[in-house]
Every structure is written in C-alpha cells, then in structure tokens.
Amino acid sequence: MAKVAFIGLGVMGYPMAGHLKAKGGHDVTVYNRTAAKADAWVKQHGGTSAPTPAEAAKGAEFVFTCVGNDDDLRSVTIGENGVLAGMAEGAILIDNTTASAEVARELYEAAAAKGCGFIDAPVSGGQAGAENGVLTVMCGGDEATFEKARPVIDAYARMVGLMGPAGAGQLTKMINQICIAGLVQGLAEGVHFGKRAGLDIEKVVEVISKGAAGSWQMENRHKTMNQDKYDFGFAVDWMRKDLDIVLTEARRNGAKLPVTALVDQFYGDVQAMGGNRWDTSSLLARLERK
Numbered sequence: 173m174a175k176v177a178f179i180g181l182g183v184m185g186y187p188m189a190g191h192l193k194a195k196g197g198h199d200v201t202v203y204n205r206t207a208a209k210a211d212a213w214v215k216q217h218g219g220t221s222a223p224t225p226a227e228a229a230k231g232a233e234f235v236f237t238c239v240g241n242d243d244d245l246r247s248v249t250i251g252e253n254g255v256l257a258g259m260a261e262g263a264i265l266i267d268n269t270t271a272s273a274e275v276a277r278e279l280y281e282a283a284a285a286k287g288c289g290f291i292d293a294p295v296s297g298g299q300a301g302a303e304n305g306v307l308t309v310m311c312g313g314d315e316a317t318f319e320k321a322r323p324v325i326d327a328y329a330r331m332v333g334l335m336g337p338a339g340a341g342q343l344t345k346m347i348n349q350i351c352i353a354g355l356v357q358g359l360a361e362g363v364h365f366g367k368r369a370g371l372d373i374e375k376v377v378e379v380i381s382k383g384a385a386g387s388w389q390m391e392n393r394h395k396t397m398n399q400d401k402y403d404f405g406f407a408v409d410w411m412r413k414d415l416d417i418v419l420t421e422a423r424r425n426g427a428k429l430p431v432t433a434l435v436d437q438f439y440g441d442v443q444a445m446g447g448n449r450w451d452t453s454s455l456l457a458r459l460e461r462k
C-alpha cells in the first residue's frame with residue numbers, strides 16, 4: 173500500500189483514482205479544481221481531499237495527474253501550488269493526460285531538478301476502460317522509475333508498457349490516435365454506403381467484423397452509428413486537441429499524415445454542426461445530416 177495523490181477527477185480521473193483506492197488498496201488524497209467533484213469522490217470512496225495540488229502531493233510517494241491539455245498540465249504541476257511544490261525527493265509524478273511529448277520532457281526535467289521521477293503515461297480505452305480498470309497505458313521515462321510505478325498503475329490498467337525515454341508514451345498515444353482517425357472515417361463511409369445500398373448494417377457488421385475489416389471501432393460503435401447516436405464516448409473536442417498535438421509533432425519530425433490532416437478537418441465540420449461533445453464516431457453524422 174502506497175501513499176498516492178490524484179489530481180483531476182474528470183470522466184477518466186474519477187474512476188482511475190477510485191481503482192487506486194479500491195483495487196490497489198492505496199491511501200489516496202484527491203484534488204479537483206471544482207471542489208464538489210472531490211467531495212463526491214471522498215464520499216464514495218473514502219480517502220481525503222486537499223485544497224491545492226501541492227497540498228495533495230505532500231507526503232505522497234506517487235502523484236497522478238489527469239487533466240485536459242498541456243497548459244492545464246503545466247498549471248497543476250509547475251504552476252503556483254502545483255504538485256511539484258509539494259512533492260518530496262524520491263516521489264514519482266505519473267501523468268495520464270494526453271499531452272505533447274514536449275511538455276512530458278519539460279516535466280521530466282522539472283521533476284528531476286527536485287530529485288523526483290516522472291513518467292508520461294497517457295491512456296487508451298475510453299470512459300468504459302477507466303470505469304472497468306482495463307486501460308492501456310503507454311509510458312515514457314526511466315526504467316527504474318517505471319518499475320516502481322508500474323505496480324501502482326496496474327490498479328487501473330490491463331496493459332502497461334514502457335515505450336522509451338520521457339515523451340515516448342505521448343508519442344505512442346499519437347500513433348494510437350493516427351490509427352483511429354483514418355479508421356473511423358473508413359467505418360463511417362462503410363456504414364453510410366451500406367445504408368444507401370439498402371443493406372441491414374447489423375447483419376453486414378456481424379459478417380465483416382469477423383474478417384479483415386474488423387476493428388474495436390466497428391465492434392463497439394457500429395450499433396450507435398446506425399442509430400445516429402453520439403451523445404456519449406470520446407468527445408470530438410478532445411480528438412481535435414489530440415490531432416493538433418499529432419500534426420504539430422509531424423511537422424517537427426517530417427512524417428506525412430495526409431489522411432489524419434483531412435480527418436482533423438472533418439472533425440472541424442462536426443464541431444461546426446454543434447458536435448463538440450459528440451463521440452468521435454460522429455464522422456457519420458457529417459456524411460448523413462448535412
């Protein structure tokens with residue numbers, strides 16, 4: 173059992189912190205900007221809440237963050253009252269936010285300057301993965317730090333991998349998003365075509381999902397896409413944030429991502445339709461509702 177702090181009790185962080193307490197058996201202190209969520213978490217899980225990230229991190233061996241973007245992350249880590257102001261030497265900061273590789277390297281250095289470890293640890297598996305404690309966690313950092321953090325991360329994960337030095341977890345998450353972007357557009361076009369052709373989409377997917385076209389998105393999203401339902405899941409706003417990180421990194425490393433760039437614009441169309449919080453499978457709505 174370890175002393176753990178968790179900063180950011182959103183859709184993902186709330187259940188992840190819950191698993192650290194219930195499944196991991198750790199002593200958890202939480203912080204959330206909107207205090208009502210921290211109060212609700214403590215009421216549901218026990219543990220304690222703190223008024224600032226720095227206070228939450230005091231005395232913790234492991235400090236987790238799961239906030240929105242690079243700037244949010246900087247604010248709760250190196251900002252005034254950020255976790256690094258409260259962390260003791262030897263403590264480890266594990267960041268589950270989907271952010272840039274650049275901010276991961278920056279935080280690695282900032283943590284090292286305080287004698288602390290840092291692991292960038294973005295996740296995949298969505299809200300359901302977080303609630304069921306079966307996330308895939310892509311880590312970057314030093315091996316010795318990773319080995320200490322891994323058994324704690326295990327409380328909310330099914331797959332945890334060290335991909336390389338600081339930033340490598342975020343780079344791996346970028347690949348994850350590149351693979352998803354083109355695939356979801358392909359799936360949307362397939363469903364759209366099937367409807368136009370007058371076929372039973374459920375029947376089509378039952379058959380083709382067992383062949384070479386099968387995917388997580390096909391299995392888990394075809395039903396709701398067929399029903400034109402998008403008010404759940406991984407929000408288009410988040411996907412655009414992720415694709416912006418991806419396209420910025422691609423400009424830096426020279427990778428050619430024509431389809432990813434195009435799908436990013438398609439998500440811009442979905443936002444213009446009012447779909448900011450819709451699930452990413454709403455690329456189909458762009459084809460059908462316009």
Ligand SMILES: NC(=O)c1ccc[n+]([C@@H]2O[C@H](COP(=O)([O-])OP(=O)(O)OC[C@H]3O[C@@H](n4cnc5c(N)ncnc54)[C@H](OP(=O)(O)O)[C@@H]3O)[C@@H](O)[C@H]2O)c1
Pocket residue numbers: 180181182183184185204205206209238239240241243244245247248268269270271295296297298299405406407410
């Ligand atoms: N949702 C998914 O399916 C999914 C899947 C994989 C990865 N992710 C990534 O995981 C991260 C969190 O996603 P989420 O869905 O949990 O988001 P969310 O529900 O919007 O929660 C964001 C959390 O961060 C806090 N926060 C944001 N900005 C902050 C700031 N400047 N200072 C302090 N706290 C701040 C929010 O506090 P308040 O409560 O006060 O707003 C909230 O607790 C994102 O980077 C996202 O891309 C999400």
